Amino acid sequence: MADIRERDNTEDLSGEDPAVAEARPDHDDVNGVSxxxxxxxxxxxRLRRPSDLLRFIATILVLAAVVLLALVAKQTLIGLEADVKEGAELVPLLSRIAAFLGGAAVLIVPAAFAVERVFHRDGLRVAEGLIAAIVGMAGSFLLGQWLVGGNANDLRVLLTGGREMEPLNTLLTSIVAYATAVRISRRPTWRMLMWTTIALYILAFFSGRQITIPSAIVTVLVGMAIGYATLYGxxxxxxRPAGSAVVAALxxxxxxxxxxxxIEDDHQGSRRYAIGLRDGSSLDVTVLDRDRQVAGLPYRLWRRFRLNSETRRRAIRSLRAELEREALMAYAAQxxxxxxxxxLGTSEIGTEAALLAYEHIDTRPLDEVPDEEIDDDLLAQIWEQVELLQIQRLAHRRLTGDSIxxxxxxxxxxxxxxxxxxAxxxxxxxxxxxxxLTYLALRVGxxxxxxxxxxxxGPDALAAAMPLLQQIALTRETRSALSKAKNVLPAIREHIVALKPQSKVEEVRLERFRPRTLITIIASAIAAYIVLSQFSQVDVYHVVTTAxxxxxxxxxxxxxxxxVAAxxxxxxxxxxxxxxxxTVLVQFASSFVKLVAPAAVGGVAINTRYLQKRGVPPASAVASVGASQLIMLVFHISLLALFAYITGSTTATSFTPSRGLVLVMLAVAVLVVAVLGIPPLRRLLTTRMSKLFSNVLPRLLDVLQSPRKMVEACVGTLMITLMFVLCLHACIAAFGHEISFTAVAVVFLTANAIGSAAPTPGGLGAVELALVGGLVLAGVPKELATSAVLLYRLLTFWLPVLPGWASFTYLQRHEAL
Structure with a gap:
């Protein structure tokens, strides 16, 4: 068999000159093949394997979870440690044997493995392990010194148990880092010896009260993290087998x-080769490398987590499973x-790769075909091929320009x-x-x-696919193209409806959740933590009974x-x-919806829905709600300026704003400049605002033609703000503190603006912090301000939830929502 060497080639892989990239043969094939x-x-x-990076990230996440769990279950761990200590004292001989074996073997086993690797001319792996051991020793020492120095006192007590000892065992960290870096886990016998040794070492130190359970677990995880980081670094x-191995396998x-x-790699990063055969034919060979199996894993995991089970793909497959999957699909399509x-054939190439050999067909991808050359006959051929697959229940899953x-x-x-x-x-x-449908619409309309x-x-197949015309259902390349071409999906739906106007297909929900929902959940959890920490100092029973x-x-x-004002x-x-x-019931229902939607979103959505159910056209409904929000914004700014002027005119002229207030004002100014100065952010803002207020002006003109409607709108808008300010002022007065109505109005209007911008339901967390901070700046004692805000939020946010739920249910039952 020929021994083939490859030389470096910097030309384009899809069109290089073979003469430029000529390889040098060593000798003729023993079978006479040239x-x-x-x-x-x-x-x-050398390669930086994505799997090492993912293992490092996973280890860090497990480490964080272990530390948090240990901090929560501190008392349980103390009890467990006492039980193990008592058991060790009952069998002192066993503890001494473990100490002897663990102390000796923890050094002997790594040394023996190093000798075995050097003997097999794999000294480079040992060198990597030594680097990881040195980094692990230095890292654990520095981390221990940082903890001993008084930083993160709770964590130090957790790891040391309050005793004079190392928070992290330096020797154990370096040993685990060494074992991880030399990939001892791939050798079953050595792996068993190594982890048995580590377990004996931990048992010996634990029985001697020189290590705690949390310290042992954290030490092992830190060592593993350092080992994986060293491997990736x-x-x-x-x-990966070279081209010569591919030729030998063929x-x-x-x-x-x-x-x-x-030639150029495929979209999944797999290598591809163009092979010429002696009979004049050609092969297209795809090589599946084992180390590429985890490429793109975070994206695939995110898709599995976000999409329903029927649409997602397996995040990880073994090399053989991937080979069998592609081969089965190829034979089924044929x-x-x-x-x-x-x-034409499949084969493994050693233990690290496999290949699939296809017959070569001289083609060009549809992406390289100009739009004007895509005629109706070509479109019909594409759909005929897809129909053949669908008849046999075969899903292609990637009908894009690079696979057609x-x-x-x-x-x-x-x-x-x-x-x-x-199937x-x-x-x-x-x-x-x-x-x-979407890809071809982007090409030919x-x-x-x-x-x-x-x-x-047939029209029925298109009608069945219409609910799936969602960006999340499409390939990443198609979604990217759709972001540049607006209104493509709505246009496709309109043409399908024109073909099948009476078709009724159930809506398909592909997403488990939207990213904004995840952001809302995270923000709500943070807000709940902030609110609970703020109100933990307040006795709710005392608040209710003393008010x-x-x-x-x-x-x-x-x-x-x-x-009523709303x-x-x-x-x-x-x-x-x-x-x-x-309409009042609708406003109560919106208070219920605010539990699951940001403050600035829930009311708008439910009011728009209500107007549409009342027979108002969708565009007019959105315009009416947008007009109310716009006028509300104008009133809000005007009232804030008015009350701030009144409040400022009654204060000393030598008033100097605090440093914190100046920093907040500067931060707001920087944010405004950033939003207006950065083109993508400015376009996003203008797009969102134009959608909300596109038909507002004509709607306002309709309102101005009716004096009664104009008065009703202005009175209602003004009453909303005044009623909330009155409610907050009464809550403060309920605890015996006097403060001017105008000062309360300034605090409320500022906090309300912050709460509307917060992504949490009802501005949870942001409103409370802003109200308490504003009242404290206005001279209200912090404890009293916290109690007043708690009462205010109880009356305006939490108490209306129950009647809001009843109103929401009633309106839905009577088809008003």
């Missing part, structure tokens, strides 16, 4: 290669009669079988139709894309009046008649 020149770049000697020896499959050239490259090819005769060829599914369900088949699909697949009931009753009336405001901006009390 030398094969493998044209490919010189493979790097210095890289690992490249075990010869074992009875092929006779005479030329080999590496059996279905689809035009795909024939799979056109040969010299103009025939369509489908490639990239690895992403497909055999696919209806949802996956409909996803294929939605993906191809929605109308031609839908017309060509309907001619082959003046007269003032509390006034605050409750003001809270109820705010819902109903009046909405009625004022809608020329169509709205019943008052049902």
């Amino acid at each position: 030398d094969v020149y493998v044209v490919e770049p010189l493979l790097p000697q 210095v890289g690992s020896p490249n075990t 010869r074992k499959l009875s092929f006779s290669p005479i030329s080999a050239r590496r 059996a279905a009669g689809a035009s795909t490259p024939r799979l 090819h056109v040969d010299r005769a103009g025939r369509v060829v489908l490639t990239d079988a690895r992403s497909g599914e055999v 696919a369900g209806d949802l996956l088949l409909r996803l294929d139709v939605a993906q191809l 929605p109308e031609r894309s839908v017309r060509a699909a309907a001619a082959v697949m 003046n009931w007269a003032w509390s009753g006034l605050a409750l009336v003001a809270s109820f009046a705010s819902f 109903a009046l405001m909405l009625r004022g901006f809608v020329p169509e008649p709205l019943p008052l009390w049902r």
Whole structure:
């Protein structure tokens, strides 16, 4: 068999000159086969494997979880440690044996493994392990000194148990880092010896009260993290087989290669080779490398977590599973009669790679075909190929321009079988139709894309795919193209509805949640922690029993009046008649919705829905709510300026703002400049505002034509603010503190603006902090301010939830929402 060497080639892999990238053969093949020149770049000697980085991140996450859990279950760990200590004292001989064996073996086993590796000429791996051991020793020592120095006292007590000892065992950290860096886990016998030794070492130190359970666990995890970080930092020896090994594997499959050239990698990063055979034919060979199996794993995990189970793919597959999956899909596509490259052979290349050999078809991807050359005949061929797959329940899962090819005769060829599914369900088949519809619409327009699909697949298939025309369902490349081409998906839906106007297909929810939902959940958890920490100092029973009931009753009336005011405001901006009390119920229902939506979103959504149910056209409903929000913003700014002027005119003229206030004002100014000065942020803001207020001006003109509506809108808008200010003022007075109404108004208007911007439900956390901070700056004692804000939020946010739920249920039952 020929011994082939590859030399470095810096030319483009898809079109380099073989003469420039000529490889040097060593000798002729023993079977008489002439030398094969493998044209490919010189493979790097070392690689940074994504798997090492992912293991490092996973270890850090486990370490953080262990520390948090240990801090929470501190008393349980203390009891467990006492039980183990008592047990060790009952069998002192066993403890002494463990101490002797662990202390000696923890040094002997790593040394023996190093000698064995050097004997097998693998000294470089030992050197990597020594680097990790040195880093582990230094890192654990420095971390221990940092903890002993008084930083993170709770963590120090947790790791040391309050005794004079190392927070992290320096020797154990370096040993674990060494074992991780030399990949001892791949050798079952050595792995068992190493971890048995480490367990004996920990037992010996634990029975001697020189280490605690949390310290032992944290030490092992820190050592593993340092080992994986070292592996990723210095890289690992490249075990990918070179082109010569690919040629040798093909010869074992009875092929006779005479030329080999590496071409551009596929979209998953797998290597590809163009192989010329002695009979004049060619092969396209795909090489699956084991170290590439985890490439893109974070994205795949995120998709599995975010999407429903029917649409997601397995995040991790073994090398053999990936080989079998692609081979099965290729054979199934051939059996279905689809035009795909024939799979001619598969083979493993050692233990680190495998190959799939396809017949070569001279084609070009559809991405390289100009739009004007994509005629109706070509579109029909594409859909016919997809129909052949769908008849046999085969889902391609990647119908894009790089997997749809056109040969010299103009025939369509489908490639990239690895992403497909055999025996696919209806949802996956409909996803294929939605993906191809969208891709072709981006190339030839929605109308031609839908017309060509309907001619082959039929209107029913398109109607079934219509609910899946969602960006989340499409490939990453198609989603990127859609971000530049607006209104493509709505246009596709309109053309499908024109073909099948009476079709009723159930809505399909592909996402478990949206990213904004995750952000809201995280922000809500942080806000709840802040609120609970702030109010933990307040005795709720004391607040309820000591509050003046007269003032509390006034605050409750003001809270109820705010819902009536909100109903009046909405009625004022809608020329169509709205019943008052049902509109009041809608405002109560919005208080229930605020529990699961940010403050600035819940009310807008439910009011818009209510108007649409009342027969107001969608555009007019959005415009009415947008007009009310715009006028509310104008009133808010005007009242803030008015009350601030009144408050400032009654204070000393020598008032100097605090440093914190100046910093806040500067931060707000910087934020405004950033939003208005950075084009992407400015476009995002203008786009969102234009969507909300696009039809506001005509709606305002309609309101101005009716004096009664104009008065109703202005009175309702003004009453909302005044009722909330009155409620807060009464809550403060309920605890016996006097403060001017204007000062309370300034505090409320400022805090309300902060709460509206917060992504938490009802501005939870942000409103409380802003109100308490504002009242303290206004001269209210902190304990009293906290109690007053607690009462205020109880009356305006939490108490309306129950009637809000009842109103929401009632309105839904009567189809008003």
